[in-house]
Amino acid sequence: MPTTPPSSSAAATSGSSLGAAVLRKDVALVFSAVFLAALLGILTRPSAYLAAFWPANAVLLGLMVREARLARAHGWISAIAGYLAADFLTGGKPLPTLALTAANLCGVVAGVWLYARVVPGSRRLQRPLAILHLYCVTVVVALAAGLPGGLASAHFFGSSFSSGFVLWVSAEWVNALLVLPVVISAPTLPWRRWAAVARAELRQLEWERAAPLLALLAAQAAGMWVGGPGGVAFPVAALLWCALTYTVFTTALISFVSCTVQFAGAAAGFFDVPLEPVHAHSLVSIRLGIALLSLGPLAVAVSNASRAEALARLDRAVSHDHLTGVLARGAFLSHAGRLLNRLAGEGQGVAVLMLDVDHFKLVNDRHGHASGDAVLAGFAALATSALRPEDLVGRLGGEEFAAVLPRTSLDDAMHVADRLRARVAEEGFEVARGGTLHVTVSIGLVRVDDAAGMSIETLLARADEALYRAKAQGRNAVVRAVV
Incomplete structure (x- = not known):
């Protein structure tokens, strides 16, 4: 009867242990990311209504786009556990929680399916067309989540299906536009190295590189001081300057923070736009208007990075x-x-x-x-x-x-x-x-x-x-x- 050589058995055991370790790491990553992002979103949820900011879906989609192995059974189960744990921990009821989780997953599944059929460079925002792909994917993601989300809103929160659908789609699209680029463009670094890299970047920050950020702060302050709906567009020029100066990831992060500040300014009344749920049209309008501001800088940053990469390849070919x-x-x-x-x-x-x-x-x-x-x-x-x-x-x-x-x-x-x-x-x-x-x-x-x-x-x-x-x-x- 043939036997497995000891070396082969040891190698198989080692490979099995390594696979189990990777699986545990993946499960912990997906669960913790979804749990913390969902918990953050729940904290922004008005009483008896949907969350004003819900990053969990975009975070989950970004992780699965970056690492295809996460879009398997263990990843989906971990994500579901993260959604449920966050909602039950904050007093959520079983039926609404399950319905909202199903709506969230519909959008993420649609996004994963679409990105699996997009060229690899677009998955990490490395080509100019990546912004168009991002735009189209996020629209589909929002619609896929909005259909069951509208039904859940009508059944559990007393709104009409059309109102719930519009609010859900707009919120999902805004969250995807702002959060997804940050997640998928983030550099691949061990967590322990992020602090060291951030310190090194701050030490090397010179006036020329800090100027776009200072201009952005001034533009946002000016927009809030002037007020009115047009105030939300004041940071556009500064954001484009940031896109020409910084990397795609840094630009995505700056755009996210800038738009979040704009949302806060709108909520504080600086732009004279009513944001209560009963004013659904104004709420949707300001959400989309602010979020769409991020696409321009992202497109410039991606094009600038692609151009720099092409010039580097040309220089290497010549030199x-x-x-x-x-x-x-x-x-x-x-x-x-x-x-x-x-x-x-x-x-x-x-x-x-x-x-x-x-x-x-x-x-x-x-x-x-x-x-x-x-x-x-x-x-x-x-x-x-x-x-x-x-x-x-x-x-x-x-x-x-x-x-x-x-x-x-x-x-x-x-x-x-x-x-x-x-x-x-x-x-x-x-x-x-x-x-x-x-x-x-x-x-x-x-x-x-x-x-x-x-x-x-x-x-x-x-x-x-x-x-x-x-x-x-x-x-x-x-x-x-x-x-």
């Missing part, structure tokens, strides 16, 4: 070697020249390496150019991993590479170069025809105490002379230039 991924010759010389100027101003030393793969022509002749390309790409990756993030690596042409090591002593530079030489000699590079191929590298090194008056071309020439001596000594060697 980096397409085969190896390191800097191309022109970009390397340009970056290295600027680095030398900066080091000269600081009075810092620098080391420059010239690296050449030994007998590379034989690699191409014996194993083919595809194998040669694989060796060059592998060598470049190895060289990059062996150096520091602040070091520069570039391909000058063919099998010849160069590196600039700022603020490096002679001993450290020699150690780095020899360690890289040894790693290349030990490494086996996978080639196109299968198997591995071993090569060696020769390195010429020059190091100066002060970069003042030095050009990158001069230092490369001296390192190249040392490289030729390394070749003459039998290759697979590091030779230092005499300065």
Whole structure:
């Protein structure tokens, strides 16, 4: 009778434990997020009426859009438990609670279904059309929740179906427009890192970057001071300025806070709009008017981010070697020249390496150019991993590479170069025809105490002379230039 090897059994047990841990984490995340968001919404609920602010549905939809695995049975059950727990904890009655929970879930189910059929970039607000998709999805979400919500309002709160439907749809749409972009555009970071990132951002906040926020505060204050329905539009220009300055997530967060302040101002009577439930038309109008203000800044922020990403890709394509991924010759010389100027101003030393793969022509002749390309790409990756993030690596042409090591002593530079030489000699590079191929590298090194008056071309020439001596000594060697 066949038996499972102990190693396989251990791996299966480990995988099962890991899966159970992820499941528990998902359940806790969905339950706590829905419970806390629903509890917050219940606190804004007028006596015997629906909540004025209900973020729970948008939070749940955002989580399931971000992580598709949450839109499974355990996620839905956890969400239902969160809704019920929040309502029962605050004195909700069973039948109304179940009816309202069902209405909430109808909207979320519709949103998850739609986003599953939208291009991935729109799911995280990474493409210009994402705002149009967001608009359309939130409309469907609001309508899907509004139909059962209107029935529940008519049955349990004594309103007409049409009135309950309109109020539910408008509230659901507003909540989705404001909360959903914040959730789906939020960066993926462990919770413990959020505080550290926020502190770092605040420390780096300069006047130019703080000015849009100050302008927004001034615009909102001016709108409330002037009053009238038009006062809600005063922050538009400042919000667009924020969108041109900050990331999509930050813009979504600022828009959410700004619109929330506008809602509070409307409730306090600054815009002369009656918000009591009996004035359903005014209530719906001010809700939609304020919420729709957030779409413009979001569209600008997404377009700005997409443009920046496209320019970054173009810059990388121009400045980096397409085969190896390191800097191309022109970009390397340009970056290295600027680095030398900066080091000269600081009075810092620098080391420059010239690296050449030994007998590379034989690699191409014996194993083919595809194998040669694989060796060059592998060598470049190895060289990059062996150096520091602040070091520069570039391909000058063919099998010849160069590196600039700022603020490096002679001993450290020699150690780095020899360690890289040894790693290349030990490494086996996978080639196109299968198997591995071993090569060696020769390195010429020059190091100066002060970069003042030095050009990158001069230092490369001296390192190249040392490289030729390394070749003459039998290759697979590091030779230092005499300065």
